[in-house]
Amino acid sequence: MKPSVTEQERFKLQLDVDRTKSQEERNIHGQFSTPYVLASQIVARSLAELPLSAPVSFLEPALGSGVFYSALMQEIRDHAILEAVGVEQDEAYAKIATKLFIDKDFKVLVQDYFAFARAPGNRSRFNLLCTNPPYVRHHHIESSLKQELQILVSDNLGLKISGLSGLYMYFVLLADVLLAPDGVASWLIPSEFLYVNYGQPLRDYLSKQVTLLSIHQFDPDTVQFDDALVSSCVVTYKKTRPIGTASFTFSFGGSISHPAETRIVDLINRDSAQKWSLLHFDQEEGLLGERDTVGDFFEIRRGVATGANEFFIIDPAVIKEYSIPRKFLKPILPSPRYLTQAVIEANPDGTPKIDKVKFLLDCNLPPDVVKEQYPGLWKYLQSGKKQGLHERYLCASKEAWYFQEKRAPSLYLASYMGRSNGNGQAPIRFFLNHSQAIATNVFLHLYPKPALMSLLNENPERMKELLDLMNAIPLQEFMRVGRAYGGGLHKVEPGELKNLAFSQLPEWMKGVVEKQMVLI
Template sequence: MGKGMGNADPSSDYLLNTSVQHRKTYGQFFTPPRVARLMLHWVLQSQPRRILDPAFGLGVFYRELLSPEVRTLMASAYQFITYDIDPLILSYSQDIASNSSLQILTEDYLNADIQGVDAIICNPPYMRFQKFLNRQELRPKLEERIGYKLKGNSNLAAIFLMKSLAELNPQGRLAFIMPFECFNTGYGLPLKQQLLRNKLLKQIILVQNEQDVFPNVLTTICIILCEKNNKNERVKLSSMDSQSTLEGLRDFSQWYQAQLPLEQLCGEQKWSAVFESTMVKLMTPTGFCSFSDYGRFQRGIATGANAFFALKPSQVEQFQLGDDCWCYCISKSQQIQDFMLTNGRLQQLVQGDKPVYCLDILNAETPELKAYISFGEECGYHQRYLTKMRHPWYKLERRQPSPLWVGVFHRQRFKVVRNLSNALNLTCFHGFYPNPFGASVIDKIFVYLISDMGQKLVKRNQRQYGNGLDKFEPGDLNQSLVPNPEQLQGMDETKVAKVLHLAQEDALGAIALSNQLMEPIYSGH
C-alpha cells in the first residue's frame, strides 16, 4: 500500500486501494492541493499559532502548509491539531505523523471538547446526519454545543461548520469546503443565521463546474471564508468554473465578481437564488443583441436511421457505392475533439474508418444503389418514424455546410466547432447559418462562443436535464446574447486570426486569448 511523502498528494494511492463503499461510509472526497493552498492563504493571514483541521483525511492542508510557497506566510511557530476517525486513511500519513508541529488525534471531532483555536481549515465529511454511526450518542452534547436541535436530514458538513465557528478565537479565520445545498435547505437555517448574526461570513466561492475542479463530486461545491472580527462587512461573491481559473489565482479574497451587504443575505431564503440573481445582473453587458441578428441556428440533418445513412468508408466499399451518392458528414459529437474541423482532419476520420459519409442519393438507378436501398428495406429502416414520412424514404433534406456548430448536449462547457470543411452536421450539432453580415464576422462570433463569458451568457438559455446533462434547442441559441456589430468589429483582427490558429493545436490557449479579446467588451459596459 503506497504512502505519500512530504507534501506530495497521496490521494491516487488511496483511491486505488480503497473501495467506493469505504469512502462513502466516511463521507470522504478529496481537496485538490491548489484549492488547499488558497484556503491556507486566507487563514494564515491572521498569523495563527493554533490551527485546527477537524477532518484530516490524507492531510492535504498540512502537506501544503509545508510547501515553500505557503511556509513563508507563517511568521512564528504553530501547532496543527487534527481529527479523523478512519484509521485506514490516517495510515497514509505516516510520512508526516512524526512532525513536531502536527498532532493527529484518531478521535471523533464532534465529540471533542476543544477551545482557543486561531484558525480552522476543513473539508468535512459529506453525509446525512442520520447515517452517522454515533449520532445518538453524540446528539445531546452537540445540540448543547451549537445551541439548536439537530434534524436527521442535516448534512454532517453543516454540523462540523457550526461547531467550528463556535470554537474559533476572536479575530480568528476559518475556511471550509461545503456542499452548497446546505444554504438552500431547512436544516441549513440555523447555520445561515449563525453566519449572519455574528457577522462571520466574508466570502462565498461557488464552484460552478465542480467536475473540473473537484473530480468525483456529485454535488455543487462552495468554499466559505469566515473571520470572527465582529465587523459588518460586505460579503464577496466569486464564481469559479474551470481548472484554468483556479490555476491563475493567488488569493481568494482578492478575486471576486460581486459584493453584497450582509443584510441582503437572509437566513430564510435560498442563497442560490441570491447568488444567481446577483451574478446574472453583473454578467449582462449592455448593448448585446441576439444571434438572430446575425443569422439562425438550425438543427442538424435528421436521418431517422444513422446506421443506414451514416456510412464508414469500408461500408461504401463493401456495397460498391459510387462517389456521387454520398457527402461528408459528422454523425457523432465524439468525432470532433477540437475547436476546428478542417478537410485535413476530416480525412483523418476517413482513414480511421469512421462513419463520416452520409448517403446523398441523387439518382437511385444504379444496381449497387438499388441493392443497398433494398438492404435497408429488408432491415426495416424504411418503417422508422422519420423515414416513413419521406417520399421516397431514403431522400434526405438538402443542406449547405454550416460554418459554425454548437453541440446539442453538454455537461460542462458546450462544444463549439468552426467548420472549415465541406462536411454537414447531423443532429449531434446545431448549425449556424449566417446572413451576409453574420458571415463577415463569423470568426469573431466563434471567438465569443469559446470565451468564458460567451459560454456563461449562452448557457443561460440551456435546458437542464437529470444527472448534470444540459441541452440546447435551436431557438434557445437564436435568442442567446452576442456582442453587437460595433463590438464585434472592434476586435483586433490579428488576435482573432491567432485564436483560430491556436484552436487547431492549443484549446486552452485559444480560450485564454478569446477571454482577452472579450475583456474590453465586458469591462467597457
C-alpha cells in the first residue's frame, strides 16, 4: 500500500530531526527509525490476531515520530479504535507525531516509558502493542537505572536479568503489566536474544508466561535500518499462558509475509537455556541426520588474549632496543584481514612467511628474576607499568601482570568473525598454518585430534584438501551455528564452531571419528 500524504510528511520531518543528531548520539540512545513498509507488515501481522469484535487499545511505547501509528491508520480497516497512545522521551521526535496526528485522537506523551509502565492506571490497559524499542547497549545504561529495572522485572515476572542485557529486553518484559488479557504485542528487536546467554530470561518469558505466536528473523545480510549494524527479528505473542500443544512459527529470511524458510516449533517444554535457531529446531526434529562436524575432528581453543596487544606484540626494533631474549618471544600472526593467503608458509626459523613479522612477549619468570637477570626486558616492562597497563582488567587478573596464556601453534586456524559479501560465500576464513606462529583472540586455534593428525601425516597433501573442505562450508551453515549481526557480520565462538558441519567428507576422512573413539 502506498504511504499516505501524512506518512510522507512524517518521514520527511523525521529525517530533518535525524540530521540534527550525530551518529554517535543516535547509537548511544538507540534511535533507529523503522522503515514504514516494515512497520506496516508488523501492524498487519498483529491485527490479524485480534478479533474484529475487540476495539483496539493501541500502545506504541517507543514512539519516535510515530511510524507504527501511521501504519495502523492504513491497516486498521474494519477494526474500531478505542484509544491510541504513544510514549516518547525525545521531545524533538514526539513533536512530529503531535503535529501530524492531532486530529486522530492519538495521545502523545513526552514521558519516560518505564515511569509510564509503573503507573497503576496503565495496568492491563492495551490489547495491541507494536514498536521498535531503542537498542541501547548495556554499557550505555546507567548502573542505577539498570539495577532499578532489574528489580522491577524480578518483582513483576520473577526473572533475573543479566547486567549485559540491552535496554530493549527491559522494554519487552516491563510491558507485560500494560497488556490486557489476550492482548497482542509485536516487537522489532535485535535477534541476539535468540542465542546469547543473557537472552535466556526473554526466551523464558516467551516460552512460559505468554503464548508465543511467531518469530521472524531477518537475514543479517539485509539490515533493516540503514544506519544500524544490528540483525533484527520480529516477535509476536499473545498475553495468555500457553496450553495444550502450543507451537509457534519460526521463519527466516525474506519478509514477514514471504519468508525464505519456515518451521513450526513446539512451545511446550521449550528449553530456554538452549539457542533458538534453525539448527537447534532441525536437530530436535531429526531433520539433519548424522552430521560430521568440525568438533569431531578438532580440539578448538580461542587465541591469546593479552590485555594490551599494543604493548605485548612487538617488532624487531623494540626487541633490539631492549635486548629482549629470543626465548621470551613467540611469533604471532596479524589480524586475518592482513593474511592474503589461506596457507601460511614458514621460514627456516619457524616464523611465518609474511611481511613485518611480529612477536608476542611471553615471559613467565617472576619480577625479581627478570629484574636481576634481564635488565633490558625489565626496563621494557617498567615502561608498561608507567602506562598503567598492569591495572587493566586482564593484566591485573594474572599472577604477574605480564604473564600470557599458554597456546601451542595449531595446524589450522579460523577467524573469529567476518563479514559476508552478499555472494553467498562464508564469512569465516580457515587457514593452514605451517609456521610456529600462534594467534590472538581474533582467531580460533584448531588442533587436529590424534586420529586425524595421523592421517594428515601419512599424506601431507591432505592438509590442503582439508583446508579447502572447510573453506567450502556454505554461509547457511554458519548462519545455523554462529551469531549474525547486521551488515553481514558473523561471529563464531569455540563451542559453536565445533557444531559446524562439513558438506561432505573425502574417503580418507570417513571413519576418523570411530578411530578416535578407539584411541580414547
